[in-house]
Amino acid sequence: MNDLLVLHAVPDLRRCAGGIASALPPLCAALREEGVDSQILASAMDEGDAPAACAKLLMERRSWRLPAQIRREVACRRAEAARSGRGLVLHSHGLWSWFNHALSAAAQSERAPLVISPHGMLLPWARRHKAFRKTVAWRLYQARDLAGAGAVHVTSEAERDAAREAGVACSLAVIPFGVELAPANREAALRSGSPGAERNLRTFLFLGRVHPVKNLATLVDAFADASPKDSRLRIVGPDEVGHRSELERLAALRKIADRASFEDATFGEAKRRLFEESDVLILPSHSENYGAVVAEALAHGVPAIASTGTPWRVLEQERCGWWIGPDRQSLAEALREAASRDFGELRAMGSRGRAYVEAKLTWRSCARQMASLYRRLHWDGVR
Numbered sequence: 008m009n010d011l012l013v014l015h016a017v018p019d020l021r022r023c024a025g026g027i028a029s030a031l032p033p034l035c036a037a038l039r040e041e042g043v044d045s046q047i048l049a050s051a052m053d054e055g056d057a058p059a060a061c062a063k064l065l066m067e068r069r070s071w072r073l074p075a076q077i078r079r080e081v082a083c084r085r086a087e088a089a090r091s092g093r094g095l096v097l098h099s100h101g102l103w104s105w106f107n108h109a110l111s112a113a114a115q116s117e118r119a120p121l122v123i124s125p126h127g128m129l130l131p132w133a134r135r136h137k138a139f140r141k142t143v144a145w146r147l148y149q150a151r152d153l154a155g156a157g158a159v160h161v162t163s164e165a166e167r168d169a170a171r172e173a174g175v176a177c178s179l180a181v182i183p184f185g186v187e188l189a190p191a192n193r194e195a196a197l198r199s200g201s202p203g204a205e206r207n208l209r210t211f212l213f214l215g216r217v218h219p220v221k222n223l224a225t226l227v228d229a230f231a232d233a234s235p236k237d238s239r240l241r242i243v244g245p246d247e248v249g250h251r252s253e254l255e256r257l258a259a260l261r262k263i264a265d266r267a268s269f270e271d272a273t274f275g276e277a278k279r280r281l282f283e284e285s286d287v288l289i290l291p292s293h294s295e296n297y298g299a300v301v302a303e304a305l306a307h308g309v310p311a312i313a314s315t316g317t318p319w320r321v322l323e324q325e326r327c328g329w330w331i332g333p334d335r336q337s338l339a340e341a342l343r344e345a346a347s348r349d350f351g352e353l354r355a356m357g358s359r360g361r362a363y364v365e366a367k368l369t370w371r372s373c374a375r376q377m378a379s380l381y382r383r384l385h386w387d388g389v390r
Contacts, residue, residue: 009042011381012088014081016110017100020052020062022274023245026299027100027126030184035061037185037374043381044093048080050106070105077109081117094385096120098160099152102128103144111152120384122180123153124160127296129173132220132316150174157384160377162297163318169296180380185370186302188361189279209238209346209353212285212309214278214300217269218247222291222314222333223254229291229338231261235346240267243281282307286353287345291333292316301328302368305360310353312341327360 015035020028035045047062065076081097088095097119099110107123114121127133134141141149153159158178161167167179211230215221223242230240240263242254251269258267273281282288288304288311295317304311305327313319314333322328329345331337345353 009044009091009093011042011094011096011378011385012044012046012084012091013038013096013098013381014046014048014084014110015098015100016048016077016107018050018104018106020047020049022053023272024051026297027124030299031100033185033187033370034374034377037370038378040371041374041378043374043378046084048077048110065106073105073109074112077106078113078116081110081113081119085117085119094388096122096381096385098122098124098381099156100124101126102149103141108148108152111148111155115155118388120157120381120388121155122158122160122380122384123156125166125170125296126162127166127294129175130166130169130294130296131172132294134173136220153177157387158380160380165318166296180376182373182376182380183368184297184299184302185373186299186306186364186368187370188365189282189307207237209235209287210285211235211238211240211312211342211345212281212288212304213240213242213244213290214281214288214304215244215290216247217242217244217251217254219250220293222293222316223250224257225333225335226289226291226338227254227257227261227263227267229335230267230342231258231263232335233339233342233346234263235342238266238342238346241270241281241285242267243270243273245272279307282309285309286350287312287328289338289342290314290317290319291338293333302364305357306364306368308354308357308361310345310356310360312338312345314338321363322360325359325363327356327363 017027017031022028038045049062050065052064085095097110097114099107101107102125153175156177158180159175160180162183167181255269258264288309290298290301290313292314293316298317301311301313301319311328313330316333320330322330329341331341
């Protein structure tokens with residue numbers, strides 16, 4: 008059954024953009040398996056990227072011209088859907104941007120059902136960042152756009168609560184993003200392919216944007232405080248606002264520069280090898296709506312340490328990691344405890360995490376829930 012066409016709008020589809028860009032292409036692929044054709048509008052994407060077949064790049068840089076351009080794109084998709092007897096649903100990924108606002112305006116003018124995914128942008132820390140600009144945007148258009156949505160999609164109960172506190176009154180759908188499962192023989196790969204394992208050296212990995220919201224300065228301090236025996240810290244990801252140089256100076260000051268490395272973002276097969284070479288993932292963020300990298304680590308059989316600024320309480324519940332405060336002392340204690348576990352214990356924790364992902368967090372599961380949401384909104388509009 009191919010009964011719907013969904014047009015997704017995202018300002019930045021480049022891999023360096025992080026969570027939204029990494030989640031949207033696999034979501035679209037999984038939706039097609041559920042009979043939901045998905046197309047993407049973006050204002051930036053990597054040249055020659057795989058999603059290009061279903062994505063259109065809008066080069067307009069003048070924000071005042073975006074509404075008319077996106078309205079034309081929506082009208083074209085409505086006509087395309089009508090010719091094939093399908094319904095049309097619009098899905099806006101992100102907040103505050105004129106790009107997202109333009110899709111909301113088009114949904115209103117075309118009377119098309121609209122889903123908005125804030126992607127963590129309503130969490131308290133995120134709203135405080137550049138607060139004046141966001142307060143102005145909220146009053147000008149953002150509150151109205153959210154109120155006009157058929158549903159707001161959030162990935163966790165914490166994000167749902169933050170949306171309510173921010174004043175979102177419309178229907179909220181809690182649907183976690185999925186993750187691709189790594190091969191089931193990750194344990195064998197760890198023993199045969201991990202430099203850390205061969206040297207009996209534990210590798211703690213942070214993977215994500217190198218940005219102050221990730222609380223990485225506290226992590227560097229905590230690693231120095233804990234001084235876990237036979238361990239190293241790898242911080243891997245795109246540098247934002249010059250934060251990497253600040254962390255490198257801190258690592259030198261704390262005399263752990265020989266055990267802490269700072270590396271550029273990695274993707275595809277290189278990213279998979281990075282998980283195979285790591286023993287524990289750590290996500291110490293002040294604030295995360297989801298923290299998809301934790302799901303990725305568990306899918307590769309890697310246990311995780313995540314802060315209570317993330318929605319990953321399940322790490323404790325499923326005994327596949329640690330869910331601790333984002334403060335320096337709590338992080339140091341978790342690092343010491345993880346370093347004290349032998350490799351067999353860590354692999355057992357990772358195996359439990361992988362089983363949880365396989366049961367709860369596949370892209371197929373996510374796509375089925377999203378398709379159900381789209382169909383409900385479409386038929387509500389038809390009635």
